[in-house]
Amino acid sequence: MSTGWSIYVIALVVLNLLGLWGLLAWTSRRRPGDPKPDETSHVWDGDITEYNKPLPRWWIIGFYLTMVYSVAYLLWYPGLGNFKGFGNWTSAAEHDADKAKQDAVLAETFRPYDGRPISELAGDPRAVELGRAIFANTCATCHGSSAQGAVGYPNLTDDIWHWGGSEEQVLQTVLDGREGVMPEWGTVLTGMGGENAVLSVATYVRSLAGEVPENDFFAAQGKGLYEGVCVACHGIDGKGNQDLGAPDLTDGYAMYGNSVESIMETIRNGRHGVMPAHRDLLGETRSRLVASYVWSLSSNTAGREQSPEAQ
Template identity: 55%
Template sequence: MSGFWSWFIITLVVLNIAGCAWLLWWTAKRRPGDPAPEQTSHYWDGDITEYNKPLPKWWINLFWLTIIFAIGYLAWYPGLGNFAGYGGWTSAGQHDADVAAAEARMAPVFARFQGRSIDDLANEPDAVALGRSVFGNFCATCHGSDARGARGFPNLADGSWNWGGTPDQILTSILDGREGVMAPMGAVLGSEQAITEAVVYTQSLSGRRVDPQLAAAGRSRFMVCAACHGVDGTGNPALGAPDLTDGVWTYGGDFDSIRHSIVHGRHGQMPAHGPIIGETRARLVGAYLWSLGQDTPARE
């Protein structure tokens, strides 16, 4: 926070406290020259008039105690601009302390899974169940509670892996994250006809029924894509280039979706979760995903 805004907040807080104290002092008792109750001409319910019901002393003292408490609170805890308070408390420090305490409580639960391979953990029901729980907390926002993803977020339960589906590759994806970039190829292909042919040929790679003449013409167009996806379209896990023959489409396999991918490109990023959940939890999540992908055919 800049010095200006720090002093602005300090001034605002001090003025508010001082204003409350002044208002309490000013209204706590009658002043010389105040009219008598019967002289105000303000009556309610017949016999209730102004100035005849002053606040009890204990009530006024409670207001003063509230002001004193507020001053003490602002001295001990942060609340006056950049002043950190004499107590040294911060929300970040409290968060870190709570996390450390929770980690200490959970350490025995995760200890027996530490360092074990994903495929080994996948054979243990307790590990898979724990991995599903961790997945639900940290991964379901993007990939869905059932790990089947959504448009733009890969299905992790179908056995199709853009970056490779070995235990080590899955663990690397979770720990370090991935960034997939599909370059826009509209300008490279040049014409709308060429783009259409490339789209139709791409659809044909997964066995779809398409116009055979457009698909045949698109084969040569596809050569600009072969550097990443391979001549046969089966992809390249080292680059995260998807297999275009398995019928699995992260952004949709209809004509318009594929056309958009080719013309405008795509950019997807999987954030690194190693710093967030640690290696043992990452292994458990990997075991859960590995168990989902076994003997599961790729879906159209």
């Protein structure tokens, strides 16, 4: 708040308090010549008379005490423009104190799960239930209440992991987040292979997942362009690179859709996906619990335990 607005607020508050004080003092005082409370001359039906009796003294004193309390309140708490108050109270400090108390309660609740391996927690029904509750509050907005994702948000119930599905990799994803970037290749590919270059690469990419190409020429041209541009991330065989988050193009799953149009859009204009970091929001133990829940959802948990590198 600027100094000018601060002065305006302070002046407005002071004038209102003084005005209320003066109004109360003026209306509660009887003056010479005022009619008696029962002599207002307002009479109806012969025997119904309107009186004008003053408020009881204790009530008037109560009003004054209320205004005195208001002044004390405004001096102690920040209610006068930029004046912070002698109590140095802030809503942020109040929030932080309340949060610290609740965090202590949560820490005690989650203490039995501190540092336990993800696979061990995934076998503990109580831990999985807690992880499911944390997931519903924190992760379901993007991944859905059933964790099956949506367009642009990965399905967490299958065994496809772009950044790896080992215990450590899943936990790292939750704690520190991920950022996947697919560059825009439309202009580059068009310069290399003409106006059908993007379509050709999309056709070849679909063939890597077992789709029979409708046009063998496009598939053949797409293979050459793929090997000149895409292999750096996705590999010569299309198996991807988990260190980069580059997806496996041979498994038939495409997070943004596997139609020709969707794949062409991805190739032409790129994609930018962000999984937010939850270390500061959830802390180590709650992140570990939600990671164990996510890890337990995969249909290939047993196989992944035996061979993490297969993911």
